[in-house]
Amino acid sequence: xxxxxxxxxxxxxxxxxxxxxxxxxxxxxxxxxxxxxxxxxxxxxxxxxxxxxxxxxxxxxxxxxxxxxxxxxxxxxxxxxxxxxxxxxx
Numbered sequence: 001x002x003x004x005x006x007x008x009x010x011x012x013x014x015x016x017x018x019x020x021x022x023x024x025x026x027x028x029x030x031x032x033x034x035x036x037x038x039x040x041x042x043x044x045x046x047x048x049x050x051x052x053x054x055x056x057x058x059x060x061x062x063x064x065x066x067x068x069x070x071x072x073x074x075x076x077x078x079x080x081x082x083x084x085x086x087x088x089x090x
Contacts, residue, residue, distance in 0.1 A: 003058050010050035018043025 022039030026032050 003054065006054045007051055010047055010054060014046040014050065015040070015043040018046070 018039040019036070022033075022036035025035040025039070029035065
């Protein structure tokens, strides 16, 4: 549930702020819709970056820890011993 709220926040807040600020600046400077579109694009990029960070951090949390027996090479040390003794031959 926490990831849902974080992603939702990253979707809504930057885009809403960018659109409101862009509309206000366009109205102030009379540049309809140039600043609005630029800020909309920037809001989209900020949203993408924020969602990437949230998902990346979430993936780190749910990734299983590496087994202490694996030795970091994908097979357990028991398999290595069997191979060395010739017991794991096919």
